[in-house]
Amino acid sequence: MRALLARSSLRHLGGHPWLTALSLLGIAMGVAVVVSIDLASGSALRAFEQSTDVVAGKATHQIVGGTSGLPEGVYTALKLRSDAPAAAPVVQGFVQVEGGNQRTLTLLGLDPFSEAPFRDFSTGNAVGDVGALLTKPGAVVMGAKTAQALGVKAGDTLPVMVSGLRKELHVAALLSPAQEATERALESLVISDLSTAQEVLEQQGKLTRVDLSLPDGEAQAARLRAALPQGAELVQTSGRAGTVEQMTRAFRTNLTALSLLALVVGMFLIYNTMTFSVVQRRGMLGRLRAVGVTRGELFGLVLGEALVLGVVGTTAGLLLGILMASGLVGLITRTINDLYFVVNVRRLSLEPFTLIKGLGLGLGATVLAALVPAWEAARATPVTALRRSTEEDVSHRRAPQRALLGLGLLALSVGLLAWPTQALPPAYAGLFGVMMGTALLVPWVTEKLTLAAAWPLGALFGPLGRMAARGVTASLSRTAVALAALMVAVATTVGVGLMVSSFRGTVVSWLEAALQADVFVSPPSLVARRGDSAMVPGLAEKLRATPGVVASGSIRVVQVRVGEVETDLLAIDFAQGQERSYRFKEGSTEDIWRQVDASPDVLLVSEPFAFHRKVRAGDTLRVSTDKGPHDFRVGGVYFDYGSDVGTVLMPRATYDHWYADRSVTGLSLFAAPGLDVDELVSRVRDRAGGEQALNVRANKVLRQTSLEVFDRTFTITQVLRLLAIGVAFVGVLSALMSLQLERAREFAVLRATGLTPGQLWGMVSLQTGLLGLLAGLFSIPLGLALAYVLVHVINQRSFGWTLQLVVAPGVVVQAMVLALVAAALAGLYPAWRMARANPAMALREE
Known part of the structure; x- marks a missing residue:
């Protein structure tokens, strides 16, 4: 009996090549995204660690x-x-x-x-x-x-x-x-x-x-x-590896979490495929139950089909992930070079553990997504299984129960997100809980909205409009899954898009406040966010005396050990007569600067530093100096978005007291009133001559360059957004195809009663458009919720930054357009196929 059931499953999968192929593609893409991110980021870190280990040798x-x-x-x-x-x-x-x-x-x-x-x-x-x-x-x-x-x-x-x-x-x-x-x-x-x-x-x-x-x-x-x-x-020597791990942990965790979104969307696709498989064969499954096949055997039948899809799709996903990782490793390496340290990756490291983890995720997600359809197939009695309407009756009856379950899951997720901890796993569990809880609300909300939409659609498009709206409700078990998959994918683009735009807006405001000088001069640096190269001796004094410069300041960036961790120290010589642009998280700005200027034992720390090291104003830090380790008091915590691992800051006078280094990393020059900034840039370059290659940039150019570095660091995030949309598009196409193919007899009856191919095309297109509109509407509140969590919970716990959430209307409009276009494109083939189908052949099929 088991052999007969296995052959039946294989024939069923082979008899629907397009749906099977789309399912395999969805699983493969979900697994490939996770594996590629893991391989690429792991290769970059392993390249650095291997180089460090060989250089350190046996010390x-x-x-x-x-x-x-x-x-x-x-x-x-x-x-x-x-x-x-x-x-x-x-x-x-x-x-x-x-x-x-x-x-x-x-x-x-x-x-x-x-x-x-x-x-x-x-x-x-x-x-x-x-x-x-x-x-x-x-x-x-x-x-x-x-x-x-x-x-x-x-x-x-x-x-x-x-x-x-x-x-x-x-x-x-x-x-x-x-x-x-x-x-x-x-x-x-x-x-x-x-x-x-x-x-x-x-x-x-x-x-x-x-x-x-x-x-x-x-x-x-x-x-x-x-x-x-x-x-x-x-x-x-072992301390260095721990520092690198600490520096990049949050970065890699966030990439992994974003990649898992694609796998979550892929799970909707697997669920949809297996549900369609059960619904399409409901009559056959009922007959099998009537002739003595047990519930356990039917459960194993559906789960076995899912496992076959999972094995093939996951294997393809591993191979695709390796190919994608070869392209992504360059993006990740560039981001690490921009943010953390210099690393060269010449080849991809294929770690067995990563591949085994990808295999486990793919198979686990497939089996998990197939459990509900398998259980539905096994528990139905022969009488109800033979009735085609049973599944839809159950879906409508359970929609309110699932909505209540969704509300409960949302409440639990809010509790996890509000939990006062710096740990990331509860935050990501809450984030995914919000998505799944919202997905459980989709059937009930869809039913209510489509019933309400029947009247206006009927007024606009006549009977075809009412049929399109009621068709969505009549196939709720199918349409709800497609809507949920598209909603999650589009909401992800909204949430991540708003997070990036909010982050960018915060950085722009910070740069406008921080970059007050007219011209900035510094030697080229290998790590974009940390200019730690030094000017040749005497050059800084020479450039400060450039005609047209009325005030100047300097900065020296070095690495010191705070505790046992290497940290960037900024020594600032503030320009006379110019406002100090630093904003503090708490306390009076005047009082803080008065303490810092009055004592050589007081320094400032950035907000990410205070977050990661769990320090506050008034705490003591042991910092390595040229006179030996010294305890400094934290005078205040300043907002800073230039480093996610944190920095410490002190006036140049304090630095000169504790360190023998007299080098200068960069200069800030203020132009005399009426002097064109570009003219001052030209004068500084002429005065520097060929003594040392320097970056001499006007305020506007430096701000633009800083934003280019910011945009580069989020390139990988944008790639992950596109990949998640790709997985969702495959899922929507599969769901709509299965939905329309499942209704072949219904459409054949409509054709036989006088509906023209054009009218059938219009009805199917109108129905997919309605699905796209609903997905867009559902995705906006979920996207806003995801953006809030990413900005105020995930980013805060990952990096310690305080960001302002800004809702950009363009991102919301893009979400609606994306949902409509995705649904319209996904509905083209089903509409074309149904319009061309032979009614007589469709009516003869069992």
Whole structure:
């Protein structure tokens, strides 16, 4: 019996190729979106982690310095100790390849005689002269694949830019390591000796760190800490990975949650397909029950069909996800480079766990969506199963019950969203609960609205209008699912669109308040949101004296350790006579600035920093300085949208008190009254000459550039929106096709009683248009609710930002147009097919 039922299922699926194909496509797209996001973001982070691990080698601890680096004497003193551990000096920084490639590489300066206990880049088939590292100025070695990508070979010169300064590297040899991890790390790495790296990175006499191997653990570490000079610290190498994980956790969680929306929409499609399968064969299932097939066997029949679809669709989704990830990895890498740190991803990492997770999600979602149709098929008695109207009677009878269930789910979701916690899972559970609760309201609301719409449609289009409206209600079990799928997809575009536009509006207002100077000058930076490159000594003073400049300020951006986490520190020299544009979350602005200016022990923190570190005004923070770790009091929390991981801020006078660094990262220049800003930009560029490549930008240009970076960071979000719409469109097309094909006999009767093909086309098109209109109307309140949750709950818990929700009329109008167009396009084929169907053939079918 089971074999007969299995063959029956396969024949049924094969007999409806279009519906089966659409179902498979919906499952595949839902799985592909989740897998592609996971693979792409995972590949970017693994590329960074692998590179960091290979560069750090076998070091257990590192000695690091302050903002100016670590004096070479620290390493010399360490080697003279009687209990000196294995140690290796390191100079590390970034260089950007000149020309069309614009690739960023890590320059690693090493002492070959100290490297054996830590790193092994040796290879038996090096091409070129490795020994030139010690004899030729500017000599470097790099991976053979990197050289091939850059179009250079051993003996060539490689021009690079470092903080706006042009340097030349001489490629002495090419390496081809046997170990894959080392080979991958070399794809973004160039290696030199210490003196070359110091010269290229402008770090003469300084080290980035000293790598240590401390087999005795904390006992040996404690002795070394006691002997370190002021400004030097001993840290564990494992802390870096934790910092990276903390920086990107919220970013990756939000991408994953958005990708799951596509899978949720795909579940509506699976539910629709399996429900149609049950409804279409209701008579046959009733006869099977009458001849002795058990409820369990029917339940297994429907669930088995879903599992077959799930296996095929999920497998296709995994393959499609790998292809999509190859394209998305570039977008994600660019966003990470704009926001967090420099990372190069040259290949996609196919992690088995990600593929297994995608397989589990696809099969799990398919089986979950098929449970209700399978249960409906199994529990029906033979008598009711043989009556075609039974399903619709049940749908109408249960619509109020489902509406009440939806209201209960909405109430539960609101409770989860209002829960005072910073954890993201309850917020996302509440978000998905709002969507599902609203979807449960759709049948009851649709029934009431279509009944009310019958009269105006009849007045406008005659009997065809009333038939179209009543047709939606008569097939409520089918139309409600299609409406719910389209509503969720369109509402997602509304919610995400309003979130992005609100975020953008908040950032625009913040930039207008923050960017008060007329001209901004800074060296090029590798991370868009953090300009941490320094001007060459003396250039800032020279540019401040440009004719036409009446006031100027400066900023220095460095990384310091707050607690054990690296954090951006902004040291600001405020322009005399100009208003300080910072807004504070609480407290009097005048009192806060008075405290900060009066004491060298007070600093400010940004809102994201305060959120992530759980600090408030008046709390104490331990910050690494050139004079050793020092406890600073938090004077206030300021609004900032330039960094989602948070920053700390202090006046330049306070910075100069605690740090020996006198470099300047950027200048803000105010033009004299009546002087054209473009003229001042030209004067500054002329005065800078060719001493250092600089970005000299007017206020308007910098604001536009900042918004371009903002828009780039949301490109991946927009892609996910489009993918979710694509899945929904497939679902609506499948639902409408199944709906119209299911009504073939009804349409045949209408044709036989005199309805022309054109009238039938018009009625079907009017019905799909009504579905689109209803989906658009339903999606607007749900989209607004999603936008509120994304802005005031998800973003707040993810990044700590306070945003203002702005309802842009254009986004709402787009939602209505999108719903109408999607429904109209999805209804074209069913309308065409029904209009061309042979009434006699349709009436003869059982």
